[in-house]
Amino acid sequence: MYIRTNFSGTWALNAAKSALGDNPGSQRMFGGDFVVTQEANLMTVVRTRTNQNGESSTSTMKYTLDGKESVNTSQRGDSKSVAKWSPDGKTLTIETSRTFDNNGQSITMKSTEAWSLPDAKTVSIAYAFQGRDGEVKATVVCDKK
Secondary structure (H helix, E strand, O other), X not given: OOOOOOOOEEEEEXXXXXXXXXXXXXXXXXXXXXXEEEEOOEEEEEEEEEOOOOOEEEEEEEEEOOOOEEEEEEOOXXXXXXXXXXXXXOOEEEEEEEEEEEOXXXXXXXXXXXXEEEEOOEEEEEEEEEEOOEEEXXXXXXXXX
């Protein structure tokens, strides 16, 4: 039996170690501090971001860690996520699907996040999702505060 990684902590973006791609909005999209609390079967991520107007907003996402679907509601609509552990318990992969209305057209956006701890003071999250111009990939590295 392996011990699953615990991502609990307060994390801050380390832009120098991250690979955010060329998108100018990436810093806003992936930046911001976040707090993770993790219990036996639940991981809660509370993220604070600053929008382009300089206003701060907070979002809370909860993921069950037993492979069952989690539903989170935000101003962009409901998202459905499934979190699965790697066989060694070191990486948590979260696959999310969000359907929203865009000018009367229903659009479903899918994304994947692979969480890992390279060391006790660093979390790495590899993101992949379909953007307007094809697949977008970014790796966000954060330091424990």
